[in-house]
Amino acid sequence: MNIIVCVKRVPLTQEVDLEIDDTGKKIKEDALAYVINDWDNYAIEAAVQLQENLGGEVTAVTIGNEDDEEVLRRALAMGADRAIRIDPGDLTPDGYLNAKILAKTISDLDYDLIFTRVQSEDHNTGMVGIMLAEQLGLAHAAIVNSLEPEDGTVKVHVELEGGIDEVSRIQLPALLTIQTGINEPRYVSIMGIRKAKKKELKVVSLAELGFTPDDLTPQTFIEEVFLPPETDGAEMIEGSPAEMAETIIRIMGEKGVTV
Amino acid sequence: MGDIFVIAEHRKGEVRDITFEMLQKAVALAQALSCNVTAVLLGGRNEPFADDLAKRADRVLVFEDERLKTYNSDLYVGILAALVQEHQPFLTLMGHTSWGMDYAPALAVRTGYPLATDASDILLEEGRPQVIRQMYSGKLFSRISFNPSPGYMVTVRPGAFKTDLANDKKGEVVPQSLPEGLQGRREFLAFEDTAAGDVDITQADLLVSVGRGVGEADNIATVKELADILGGTLSCSRPVVDKNWLPKFHQVGTSGKSVKPKVYLALGISGAFQHVAGITGADCVIAVNKDKKAPIFRVADYGIADDLFTVVAALKARAKGA
Numbered sequence: 201m202n203i204i205v206c207v208k209r210v211p212l213t214q215e216v217d218l219e220i221d222d223t224g225k226k227i228k229e230d231a232l233a234y235v236i237n238d239w240d241n242y243a244i245e246a247a248v249q250l251q252e253n254l255g256g257e258v259t260a261v262t263i264g265n266e267d268d269e270e271v272l273r274r275a276l277a278m279g280a281d282r283a284i285r286i287d288p289g290d291l292t293p294d295g296y297l298n299a300k301i302l303a304k305t306i307s308d309l310d311y312d313l314i315f316t317r318v319q320s321e322d323h324n325t326g327m328v329g330i331m332l333a334e335q336l337g338l339a340h341a342a343i344v345n346s347l348e349p350e351d352g353t354v355k356v357h358v359e360l361e362g363g364i365d366e367v368s369r370i371q372l373p374a375l376l377t378i379q380t381g382i383n384e385p386r387y388v389s390i391m392g393i394r395k396a397k398k399k400e401l402k403v404v405s406l407a408e409l410g411f412t413p414d415d416l417t418p419q420t421f422i423e424e425v426f427l428p429p430e431t432d433g434a435e436m437i438e439g440s441p442a443e444m445a446e447t448i449i450r451i452m453g454e455k456g457v458t459v
Numbered sequence: 460m461g462d463i464f465v466i467a468e469h470r471k472g473e474v475r476d477i478t479f480e481m482l483q484k485a486v487a488l489a490q491a492l493s494c495n496v497t498a499v500l501l502g503g504r505n506e507p508f509a510d511d512l513a514k515r516a517d518r519v520l521v522f523e524d525e526r527l528k529t530y531n532s533d534l535y536v537g538i539l540a541a542l543v544q545e546h547q548p549f550l551t552l553m554g555h556t557s558w559g560m561d562y563a564p565a566l567a568v569r570t571g572y573p574l575a576t577d578a579s580d581i582l583l584e585e586g587r588p589q590v591i592r593q594m595y596s597g598k599l600f601s602r603i604s605f606n607p608s609p610g611y612m613v614t615v616r617p618g619a620f621k622t623d624l625a626n627d628k629k630g631e632v633v634p635q636s637l638p639e640g641l642q643g644r645r646e647f648l649a650f651e652d653t654a655a656g657d658v659d660i661t662q663a664d665l666l667v668s669v670g671r672g673v674g675e676a677d678n679i680a681t682v683k684e685l686a687d688i689l690g691g692t693l694s695c696s697r698p699v700v701d702k703n704w705l706p707k708f709h710q711v712g713t714s715g716k717s718v719k720p721k722v723y724l725a726l727g728i729s730g731a732f733q734h735v736a737g738i739t740g741a742d743c744v745i746a747v748n749k750d751k752k753a754p755i756f757r758v759a760d761y762g763i764a765d766d767l768f769t770v771v772a773a774l775k776a777r778a779k780g781a
Contacts, residue, residue: 296567380697425601448770
């Protein structure tokens, strides 16, 4: 079972005050720390588990600059066999172009399954995986939280709203977008990092993939970004811990919850 | 100008709320654009939905096939792509739901129409749609424009639009025939309820709810203890279930349960949209989070920008001393 897993590096924005840069179209990124997109840990783990059980190769792919190789090295350390970085140069692809670039790269590879994230933590569009599936002409399922290969098919649980799963069977080859919680991603071991250094990490440019600038027109544009509108918001409770506790208990009492 | 198309979503014999939310927004946009609203229904034979949709649309196009009794990726994309090519709708609205996220991106690629996802609002700028949507889990908003195209596609965030207008349209219901030769590569087997369990968080008056901010599995116990002391029920946000720190029946939110307690005490929960959607029925939300910019403070009634363990300890001391 050969599996391709698409990964991405994203800025860590929890507990960080975001600032907008001079263009007004994106945030200031320089001061931020970067991590692997949370969903991708689960996608890599799912791929590596299948490879361990069924054999075959796992290839990790990312679109990004040299710094983004960090997430490929992480995938290799977790057990992926090889990695490909597509260097976008000066291009900032939208979701559609990301899918188009990935499709061109992956179309030459041998695979039974492709795993992508449900969505990335930065833009949250949730479109790249399924657009990629369609570009490659693959059957697909979005938001998969359980999977089990069976004779040329894969049985999946798709997470629906309200605590309901849809159970379906999909013909291979197929693309699945992987939901968090599907497994317990392994920690990266020292041994894994050492082994990863010996694995292949190939870099390709958009020109090498055969793209010309005309092929790379985005379908959507960010006109502006802005901080959430100030709403009434929460009434903030201040004071010592004991005073704050007292206030909470009082509010609870007002709402009919007595302790 | 082409119509505004709204693709209906239904599950287990009921039209999902998102359908009516999209229709109300579509009617408002259609007035501004002087065009019509078409609802599109893909369903099993003799589904009772079409008349309900006809009250809210100028026309309802109905595709009937037993394979469409529940959602089917390949059939949705195949049928809708042929329909879009025939009618060239100016704007096609789909739910930003599990199923919408499954077919909308594929439909956009197959038709060549540009797509923006998870819209919390749709504007018109020089006759073209623009979309307002969140990024970074709600810490930033963006305004998205499209490359010029005969038509545009948008998935709409559930709950973003109201459904409070009069439903006095009398749209014509027009049966459609399916395109030839459609094959499904994905076979529906069953629905499975994953949120059933020992504790019913939907009935609690007080929910003491814990999020990613709790840090590690061992810290859950101290929050559980607080819930017990206060006579409340323990619940949680998604990351806590993802990490196997609590079973899924504790989970509040879109993929878990919607709750309606008198008081919802959110401890270390950032307030992602998927979580907040599950607590709109709470009478009072009190949020504790170290990050004073956490989105939870925009929806909470009361907030404490502090370490959750400090507050948990103080609450325990106060409750025991009471």
